[in-house]
Amino acid sequence: MTQQDLRVGIIGVGMMGADHAERVASRISGARLVAVSDPDVARATALATALDGVRVIDDPLALVGDAEVDAVIIASPGFAHAEQLMACLEHGKPVLCEKPLTMDAESSLRVVEAEHKVGRPLIQVGFMRRFDPEYAALKQLLDSGELGRTLLLHNVHRNKTVPETFRSEMIVRDSLVHEVDVARWLFDDEIVRITVHAPTPTSLVGEGVLDPQFAVFEMANGAIADVEVFVNFQVGYEVRCEAVAEQGSAAIGLGVDVLTKKAGHWGGAVPDDFRVRFGLAYDIEVQRWVNAAAKGEIDGPTAWDGYAAAAVCTAGVQSLQERRPVEVEMVRRSEVLG
Structure with a gap:
């Protein structure tokens, strides 16, 4: 260069x-x-x-x-x-x-x-998301040890709408994958087991599409993360994360930067898509x-982070199809990178 x-x-x-x-x-x-x-x-x-x-x-x-x-x-x-x-x-x-x-x-x-x-x-x-100021601040807080050991992670990932071609497996590979990386990053640990649940789907999707989905990640250190993914939420784009630790909790993505009160109502704006929330x-x-x-x-x-996320999502698609927990199969990092 x-x-x-x-x-x-x-x-x-x-x-x-x-x-x-x-x-x-x-x-x-x-x-x-x-x-x-x-x-x-x-x-x-x-x-x-x-x-x-x-x-x-x-x-x-x-x-x-x-x-x-x-x-x-x-x-x-x-x-x-x-x-x-x-x-x-x-x-x-x-x-x-x-x-x-x-x-x-x-x-x-x-x-x-x-x-x-x-x-x-x-x-x-x-x-x-690793570069988002809110996520970066949460990572810094958890790494500082101020809240003690992190025990649980709760995530919400909602899109307003997606194209009709967006199928159930894509919700895992293209949407849930973000929370896979978030969990690995915030816990600094690998996901060893994933269960993807499919509740009664919204009536606004095509036949056979399972939306929303609810996933549970089991970490190697015993911690647990859960994720709600709903890609036809209709309201707007919403991503939240809450970490629960031994001595406190911390939440981001609450959208409380600007709170408006007008004409007998209060609230704020919900962005239409990711380009606003994560610009x-x-x-x-x-x-x-x-x-x-x-x-x-x-x-x-x-x-390697991309491979680890792909391994979890591969297991996640299997879990979605078979309706059971699936072990994540990964090679050891040392076997590939020395």
């Missing part, structure tokens, strides 16, 4: 990728968006036209190999991640990959092993990724 701006290419310019494109182009220092790629060429072209100096490269693997692209953000669907990540490793390109790392534990492990063979970390996974977290995440990539480093969740 030179002292010039990091030249970034983005694969996938749907809602998340387009948001990242605008972010890199206008709010991130030390970086310049130079290329985008998407199967919807018209969408990619419209985005590139709106942003000065951005090329459209039809083939995402060609974008990875392009000599004018220093680093890559992968915001494509999860099923495409494995191939695109392997290309980034082959070309030695730092990459910020949106969750999930891949669609299952086996392919995620292959990515971890391939990165290890490269000899340096290149992959950062987009678990952006600052994404800004911090991408800025730190750019800063680290320029130095040949990463600064956030690793490929």
Whole structure:
């Protein structure tokens, strides 16, 4: 890397990728968006036209190999991640990959092993809640020991709506996966068993879709975390987390920054989607990724974190299908990374 701006290419310019494109182009220092790629060429072209100096490269693997692209953000669907990540490793390109790392534990492990063979970390996974100021403050508080040992973690993850194509398994892999990483991070421990319950589904989803879901994570140290995931909540986007410890508790995501009283009512706004609730977290995440990539480093969740989350979600999908607790199968970190 030179002292010039990091030249970034983005694969996938749907809602998340387009948001990242605008972010890199206008709010991130030390970086310049130079290329985008998407199967919807018209969408990619419209985005590139709106942003000065951005090329459209039809083939995402060609974008990875392009000599004018220093680093890559992968915001494509999860099923495409494995191939695109392997290309980034082959070309030695730092990459910020949106969750999930891949669609299952086996392919995620292959990515971890391939990165290890490269000899340096290149992959950062987009678990952006680690960068949210509220989550970061909660982590700092729990690590300080002020509340004693953390015993329980309660999580709520609600979306206003999702596309009709969003099926039951995707709720585990694409939504619940965030709380998987949150639990591993806050407890600094692995999840060894997961149970995903499916109560009577909302009448507002298609036949066969199990929404909401309620998951229980059992940690290696004996602690427990629970998660309600409801992706067709209708009200808005809501993410909350409460940690219960030996000498107190702490909660975030309560949305009490601005409390309004008017015309005989009181309350506040509920955001429509994640871009409002976690906009600052994404800004911090991408800025730190750019800063680290320029130095040949990463600064956030690793490929191993992505593999661990994929292993839990693989077990979670099995639990959802079989309606029983499922043990999480993972290799030992030392077996892969030494």
